[in-house]
Every structure is written in structure tokens, then in C-alpha cells.
Amino acid sequence: MRNFDINEDPHRRFNPLINEWVLVSPHRAKRPWQGQNEKIHTDTLPEYDATCYLCPGNVRANGENNPKYESSFVFENDFAAVKQEPILFEDELKPTFFKAVPERGIAKVVCFSPRHDLTLPEMELSGIETIIRTWQKEYTDLGNVDYINHVQIFENKGSVMGCSNPHPHGQIWAQSSLPTQVEKTQNSLKDYFEKNGSNLLLDYLKEELKLKERIVIENEHFVALVPFWAIWPFETMIISKRHITKITEFTSEEVSAYASILKTLTIKYDNLFETSFPYSSGIHQAPTDGESHPEWQFHMHFYPPLLRSASVKKFMVGYEMMGEAQRDITPEKSAAVLKALPEVHYKNNQN
Amino acid sequence: MRNFDINEDPHRRFNPLINEWVLVSPHRAKRPWQGQNEKIHTDTLPEYDATCYLCPGNVRANGENNPKYESSFVFENDFAAVKQEPILFEDELKPTFFKAVPERGIAKVVCFSPRHDLTLPEMELSGIETIIRTWQKEYTDLGNVDYINHVQIFENKGSVMGCSNPHPHGQIWAQSSLPTQVEKTQNSLKDYFEKNGSNLLLDYLKEELKLKERIVIENEHFVALVPFWAIWPFETMIISKRHITKITEFTSEEVSAYASILKTLTIKYDNLFETSFPYSSGIHQAPTDGESHPEWQFHMHFYPPLLRSASVKKFMVGYEMMGEAQRDITPEKSAAVLKALPEVHYKNNQN
Ligand SMILES: O=P(O)(O)O[C@H]1O[C@H](CO)[C@@H](O)[C@H](O)[C@H]1O
Ligand SMILES: O=P(O)(O)O[C@H]1O[C@H](CO)[C@@H](O)[C@H](O)[C@H]1O
Numbered sequence: 001m002r003n004f005d006i007n008e009d010p011h012r013r014f015n016p017l018i019n020e021w022v023l024v025s026p027h028r029a030k031r032p033w034q035g036q037n038e039k040i041h042t043d044t045l046p047e048y049d050a051t052c053y054l055c056p057g058n059v060r061a062n063g064e065n066n067p068k069y070e071s072s073f074v075f076e077n078d079f080a081a082v083k084q085e086p087i088l089f090e091d092e093l094k095p096t097f098f099k100a101v102p103e104r105g106i107a108k109v110v111c112f113s114p115r116h117d118l119t120l121p122e123m124e125l126s127g128i129e130t131i132i133r134t135w136q137k138e139y140t141d142l143g144n145v146d147y148i149n150h151v152q153i154f155e156n157k158g159s160v161m162g163c164s165n166p167h168p169h170g171q172i173w174a175q176s177s178l179p180t181q182v183e184k185t186q187n188s189l190k191d192y193f194e195k196n197g198s199n200l201l202l203d204y205l206k207e208e209l210k211l212k213e214r215i216v217i218e219n220e221h222f223v224a225l226v227p228f229w230a231i232w233p234f235e236t237m238i239i240s241k242r243h244i245t246k247i248t249e250f251t252s253e254e255v256s257a258y259a260s261i262l263k264t265l266t267i268k269y270d271n272l273f274e275t276s277f278p279y280s281s282g283i284h285q286a287p288t289d290g291e292s293h294p295e296w297q298f299h300m301h302f303y304p305p306l307l308r309s310a311s312v313k314k315f316m317v318g319y320e321m322m323g324e325a326q327r328d329i330t331p332e333k334s335a336a337v338l339k340a341l342p343e344v345h346y347k348n349n350q351n
Numbered sequence: 352m353r354n355f356d357i358n359e360d361p362h363r364r365f366n367p368l369i370n371e372w373v374l375v376s377p378h379r380a381k382r383p384w385q386g387q388n389e390k391i392h393t394d395t396l397p398e399y400d401a402t403c404y405l406c407p408g409n410v411r412a413n414g415e416n417n418p419k420y421e422s423s424f425v426f427e428n429d430f431a432a433v434k435q436e437p438i439l440f441e442d443e444l445k446p447t448f449f450k451a452v453p454e455r456g457i458a459k460v461v462c463f464s465p466r467h468d469l470t471l472p473e474m475e476l477s478g479i480e481t482i483i484r485t486w487q488k489e490y491t492d493l494g495n496v497d498y499i500n501h502v503q504i505f506e507n508k509g510s511v512m513g514c515s516n517p518h519p520h521g522q523i524w525a526q527s528s529l530p531t532q533v534e535k536t537q538n539s540l541k542d543y544f545e546k547n548g549s550n551l552l553l554d555y556l557k558e559e560l561k562l563k564e565r566i567v568i569e570n571e572h573f574v575a576l577v578p579f580w581a582i583w584p585f586e587t588m589i590i591s592k593r594h595i596t597k598i599t600e601f602t603s604e605e606v607s608a609y610a611s612i613l614k615t616l617t618i619k620y621d622n623l624f625e626t627s628f629p630y631s632s633g634i635h636q637a638p639t640d641g642e643s644h645p646e647w648q649f650h651m652h653f654y655p656p657l658l659r660s661a662s663v664k665k666f667m668v669g670y671e672m673m674g675e676a677q678r679d680i681t682p683e684k685s686a687a688v689l690k691a692l693p694e695v696h697y698k699n700n701q702n
Contacts (some may be wrong), residue, residue: 002438002641003438003439004439004441004453009438009453010432010453010456011451011453011454012451012452012454013450013451014450016450016486021528021530022533023432025433026430027432027495034516035510035514036510036511079372080373080379081361082374082376083360085353087352087353088352088353088354090355097555097559097579098374098559098579099363099364101362101363102355102360102361102362103362103363103374126471136561152670154669154673156668159386159388160669161671162387162666162668164385164386165385170594172668173674174538179372179374179670179673181672181675182673182674187686207448207449208448228451239479280669281596281669281671282672282674289581308397315512317513317514317631318448318506318512318513318522318632318633319432319503319510319524319631319633321503321532321652321654322505322530322652323503323530323531323533323633324471324523
């Protein structure tokens with residue numbers, strides 16, 4: 001009988017952040033692909049698009065005009081999934097099967113800059129710092145609203161990730177409840193903190209920095225790595241090195257270092273398949289429920305769908321939906337590929 | 352202050368099968384869509400395609416020839432995510448963060464029929480019965496393999512669901528471990544059974560049959576409904592009315608009734624947007640670990656991605672990945688729409 005070879009043999013890995021397993025099938029990336037190819041968008045976008053409802057000065061769906069904004073610009077989502085209006089709710093005794101509770105919240109859109117054509121990897125560091133300061137301000141302001149206990153900052157990039165407007169922007173959904181994934185994460189962080197008196201992610205980071213196998217980028221204050229338990233082919237996580245529970249604790253040096261790692265990571269992503277690389281990203285941090293949360297550690301997830309090329313993605317479908325997440329290459333391999341990519345954007349190289 | 356109106360106001364619903372919440376935003380289906388449209392495949396497929404590696408008599412990727420099969424046909428996946436080979440594994444003491452365990456299994460492909468062009472809704476009932484009997488046989492045979500403890504039967508239909516060959520087929524991934532989603536379900540079923548001495552899904556079904564709000568189809572032995580906690584816009588679940596823990600317990604009357612509800616449900620799906628309706632479906636039932644599982648109840652999930660039309664799907668992305676599943680119309684609305692659709696396939700209507 002052969003000995004287990006983690007680089008070759010099918011195996012499961014455990015994700016201690018959400019207590020779930022992932023099936024890893026290293027050999028499977030070799031299978032031929034005859035399935036769906038995504039459209040590749042190669043058209044160069046203009047700096048300003050008169051038909052874009054996110055560009056400065058233009059009219060939005062609700063009839064309002066955007067200001068002629070010059071850095072980042074935040075407004076309330078015209079089609080918010082949650083609403084501010086308070087709702088009267090009497091928790092009648094219903095059979096266990098029909099539990100429904102009204103949810104109050106605020107949803108916002110964050111335009112990264114006036115430029116219709118500049119995604120994160122192509123922005124100046126100062127512009128990315130402005131976005132981070134905007135996130136800090138929103139986390140504070142929204143967190144201060146009495147009924148808001150959680151602020152979810154995220155970005156859907158690329159039409160393959162359901163993004164409906166190419167003008168670079170992210171979103172913030174703030175709400176009363178802790179969303180399912182955040183609650184799972186918090187439970188794990190809490191359990192670990194209570195058992196070990198230390199932070200799960202910081203302890204994990206220490207081990208990763210020793211092994212160096214899955215580190216993609218490291219600077220003075222942040223690390224970008226492919227988690228041991230990653231499910232998406234080129235999934236990464238940015239972790240702050242210092243114990244930071246929320247984005248408002250950043251020093252201004254940390255703001256710069258965060259901007260820098262965001263830029264370098266997204267440049268590497270674009271360079272991978274020489275395309276504007278799609279992903280969903282999001283920040284996980286302490287809830288704004290007024291309690292102290294020493295168990296939390298600031299981190300940011302990147303979930304990119306692409307697997308083989310700019311047009312072939314990984315489908316999380318049948319087995320993954322009914323059974324469990326499954327990946328076709330090892331996180332170590334993905335990390336090595338990302339690490340080896342240049343830190344200069346391919347578009348600048350071609351000039 | 353207004354009273355909570357479940358048909359209008361944003362709210363969360365609880366899924367007792369996997370202990371997770373879903374955010375429901377009834378009003379949100381009204382937002383305009385400028386995002387990605389899926390390609391619609393309208394080409395009529397031939398009954399036999401000489402270039403299809405699933406058609407009878409043709410050559411597969413591994414060089415083998417398919418037999419000239421006349422009903423359903425099962426073979427081992429040439430690019431299996433799990434392998435039969437036993438692997439020697441010593442569980443060394445590793446830091447909690449690097450838990451990896453080899454996984455042994457068998458992956459098969461089930462061609463539904465020799466016909467390259469016939470999906471479930473267009474097949475004869477007798478052909479669908481043959482598929483069910485094939486599933487029964489595979490559940491038994493695979494379940495009898497000593498190291499197999501779980502048999503996952505599923506189908507990815509349509510290229511938008513990562514299906515790489517239009518020849519109608521499903522898959523079976525059998526393995527040593529209980530996959531994450533199945534384990535969650537089993538834990539909930541067990542807890543409920545221990546507390547109440549009855550079956551969670553059968554008790555739920557009883558309530559649904561009283562309310563009638565979410566029932567799409569009912570026959571003598573099965574019900575198809577949109578679960579109260581559905582996450583996909585037109586998600587449904589087929590539940591057997593009798594307490595059945597696994598597919599091999601079906602009487603032959605139940606096999607026929609199951610074939611019939613499968614056909615009617617998939618006809619309604621095709622009729623919804625007059626397209627070959629994509630979905631991932633999968634059967635959840637008792638594991639094959641040799642223990643008795645009175646807590647289990649046979650059921651089948653359908654997770655279809657489409658939301659607004661044949662070309663606009665629901666994206667489970669940023670907020671959904673970082674926070675929690677979110678839906679744009681109520682399950683009650685979806686159930687009413689599906690229920691009202693004709694039970695005759697639109698293609699037969701046009702003749
Ligand atoms: O096995 P197939 O059809 O090649 O692949 C399809 O189904 C699998 C099981 O759900 C997924 O892992 C793949 O991402 C998907 O493309
Ligand atoms: O809010 P948008 O950009 O219109 O919509 C996009 O992001 C949302 C939040 O992840 C998702 O619920 C939608 O399915 C997606 O299309």
C-alpha cells in the first residue's frame with residue numbers, strides 16, 4: 001500500500017474557521033473541459049461613461065444625480081435587500097418549521113473612484129487608501145446606528161460574479177443580525193479563544209509563516225495566503241499581523257500597508273490569466289454589537305471563480321451543493337503559482 | 352409602526368435541516384438587471400451524436416467503447432474526484448490548523464438513456480423508472496463495498512450548472528466519509544428524532560399539507576414543495592409521504608409515483624421560462640454505514656439557478672458568500688408560480 005501523498009491523493013481538509021471540510025482532488029485538474037466558457041470582456045472601458053449610473057454627475061435609478069465626486073463616493077443602495085424602516089413583530093408561537101423574523105438594515109454602494117475604468121489593481125495606492133478610510137468611516141457610522149450589529153463590506157468584481165455595473169465599486173450591507181457565515185466564524189474564534197487564551201487566526205498565521213508554503217505576499221503589517229482549507233481554486237485571505245479586531249484600529253501605517261497588499265494581490269490575480277480577474281471579496285471583523293470581541297481578528301476573503309483560464313471557472317454545483325465543497329488543485333500549488341507572478345500589472349508591461 | 356408582513360418586508364427564515372438562516376427580500380425582484388445574461392441553447396440536439404462520449408457505441412476519454420446500451424448505462428468516472436486505491440495513513444500529531452485525511456471512494460456516471468436529446472421531462476415514465484431502479488442498484492452495490500459509508504446521487508443539468516456534456520446523465524460519488532452537508536442534515540434529523548420521537552421531515556410535511564401554500568405537486572406517495580427556507584429562487588424538495596430512509600425501500604408503486612413526480616416537476620421547470628431548465632439535483636438519504644437510521648427520511652433537492660428568465664440567474668456571490676444566502680422573491684410566490692404551470696411540456700403544446 002502506498003503512503004498518503006497530500007500532493008497526489010484525494011483527501012479532505014478541515015476548515016477550523018467554519019467547522020467544515022473540503023474534498024481535495026489534486027489529480028482532477030487534468031481532466032479535459034468541454035463545458036461552459038465564460039465570455040471574456042476585452043473592450044477597454046472609457047474613463048467616463050455617460051450611460052453609467054455610478055459615474056460622477058450622472059442620474060441614478062431613483063432619479064437622483066450623483067455629485068461630481070472626486071475620490072470615493074458612497075450612497076444608499078436604491079434596491080436594498082434590507083430596509084431601515086422599523087417593523088412591529090410579535091413572535092407568535094409557530095411550529096418550529098416556520099421561523100421567520102423581520103430583519104432591519106442599511107445597504108450602501110461604495111464607488112471606488114470617479115474613474116469608470118480603474119479597478120483596484122490599476123489604482124494609485126493613495127486612491128486605495130481613500131477606499132480603506134471610507135470603509136473605516138462606514139464601519140463606524142453604520143456601527144453606531146442603534147439597531148445595527150453587523151457591517152458586511154464586500155465587492156463583487158466581474159459579470160461572472162453577478163456584478164451588474166463595470167464601474168469599480170463595492171457594497172456594504174449592515175444589519176441587526178449576525179449573518180450565518182459570520183456567526184459560524186465567531187463561534188469558532190470564541191471556542192478557540194476560550195480554550196487557548198489566544199487568537200485562532202494569529203496562531204494559524206504563525207504556523208504559516210514558519211512553513212512558508214502557502215504565503216503569497218507578506219509586508220510589514222499584512223500577509224496574503226492561500227488558506228490550507230481554501231475551497232476556490234485561487235482563494236486567498238489577507239490577515240493583519242497585529243491583533244486587530246476591526247478596521248478602525250488600523251494605524252495610518254497599517255492603512256498604507258493594507259492598500260499595498262490589496263494592490264499587489266489584485267495585480268497578481270490580473271496577471272494570472274492576463275484578464276481583469278473576477279472575484280467576490282469581503283472583510284470579516286468584529287460585529288458592532290457594542291461588546292468587546294477579543295476573539296476576533298481582522299481578515300479579508302477573496303473567492304475567485306476561475307480555475308483553468310480566463311474563461312473556464314470552477315463550478316460549485318451538484319456534489320458541492322449536496323455534499324461538500326471540492327477543489328481540483330492543491331492550495332500549495334495555487335499559492336506557488338500566485339507567488340511566482342510578477343507584481344507589475346501585465347498591461348503596464350506591454351507598453 | 353407597520354406590522355410585519357412576510358410577503359413584503361425583508362426577513363430571515365430558519366432552515367432546521369442544516370441550522371442556517373436565509374435572508375428574504377421580497378421587494379428586491381423588482382430591481383432592473385443590467386448584469387450577465389446566460390447563453391440560451393436553443394439548438395435541437397440529435398438523437399445520437401457521433402462526437403458524444405456518452406452515446407452508445409462511442410469511445411470514451413480512456414479509450415474504452417461504450418456498449419450499445421438500450422436503457423440506462425453506468426460506468427466509472429474517467430476523472431473521478433475520489434479513488435478506490437487504499438492509502439496508508441498515519442495520523443501524526445499536527446497542529447489543529449493542518450488537518451488532512453485521505454478519502455477513498457468510487458465515482459460513477461449514469462447515462463439516463465441512449466437518447467442524446469431526451470432530458471427527464473421528455474422521457475417516458477418507464478424510462479424514468481429504469482433510472483430509479485439503476486439508482487437503487489447502485490445504492491445497494493456501492494453501499495455494500497466495505498469502505499463506502501455514503502452514496503451521493505446527483506445531477507448537474509445545463510452548462511450553467513457546470514455540466515460538460517448535454518447527453519442527459521447524472522453522477523454518483525460514493526465515499527468513506529459523510530460529506531459536510533449530509534452530516535449537518537443528519538445531525539438535525541437525529542436531534543429532532545431524539546427530542547420528539549418522530550421524523551423532522553415527516554412532521555414538516557404534515558404541516559405543509561395543511562397549509563397548502565408551498566405545495567407544487569402531490570401524488571399518492573410523494574410531495575414536491577418549495578421549502579419554507581428555500582434559498583434558490585425556484586428551489587424544490589421531493590419528499591416521500593411514507594417513512595422511508597433509503598431508496599431501496601420503495602415499493603414498485605412508489606417507484607412509479609416517484610417517476611411520475613420527477614417528470615411532472617421537471618416539465619413544470621421547463622415550462623417556467625420555456626427552456627431546458629438548468630438545475631443541480633441530489634438525493635439525501637440514510638448513509639450506508641451499516642447502522643439503522645430511523646432519523647432519516649428520503650428526500651431530493653432541486654437547486655435551479657434561474658431567477659427572472661431563461662437567461663438571468665440569481666448570483667450567490669459577495670454577501671451570500673461572506674454573510675448568508677439571500678433570495679429575492681418569497682418561496683410562497685415561487686410555489687404559486689410553479690403550481691400554476693401546465694403539466695404538459697411546452698414543446699408538445701406547440702404541435
Ligand atoms: O464531473 P463533471 O461533470 O466533469 O463536473 C461537474 O460536476 C462536478 C460535481 O458536482 C463539479 O465538481 C465540477 O465542478 C462540475 O463541472
Ligand atoms: O447588489 P447587486 O450588485 O445588484 O447584486 C449582486 O450582489 C448581491 C450581493 O452579493 C447579490 O445578492 C446579487 O445576486 C448579485 O447580482
